[in-house]
Amino acid sequence: DVQYVESGGGVVHAGGSLRLSCTASGFSFDNTDMKWVRQAPGKGSEWVSTVYARDITTAYNTRVEGRFTASRDNTKKTLYLQMNNLKPEDTGLYFCSRASEIRSGAQGTQVTVSS
Numbered sequence: 001d002v003q004y005v006e007s008g009g010g011v012v013h014a015g016g017s018l019r020l021s022c023t024a025s026g027f028s029f030d031n032t033d034m035k036w037v038r039q040a041p042g043k044g045s046e047w048v049s050t051v052y053a054r055d056i057t058t059a060y061n062t063r064v065e066g067r068f069t070a071s072r073d074n075t076k077k078t079l080y081l082q083m084n085n086l087k088p089e090d091t092g093l094y095f096c097s098r099a100s101e102i103r104s105g106a107q108g109t110q111v112t113v114s115s
Contacts, residue, residue: 019083
């Protein structure tokens, strides 16, 4: 079975930083493009970033570009999201998945940014 375990969320003040991790299993992580998604309270899911498997390049939502850095460690089957200069609008449940996957009911990790 495909499984994801996210961690690293918390409560921070605006301007603070957090580093999220997502460890995956049940598929060939090395060869799979991976993404981060977030869901703000009462809103739909929003794509945050994708890390491509072939060349480890990244793509970002314009709302986080320049503040967030996504990366991956294939030896640990883990995806990371370094979040700097956090803003209250970054508050939400963050989770990862395969780039082609629409994941529902994710446990994720909660990020709360206070003003």
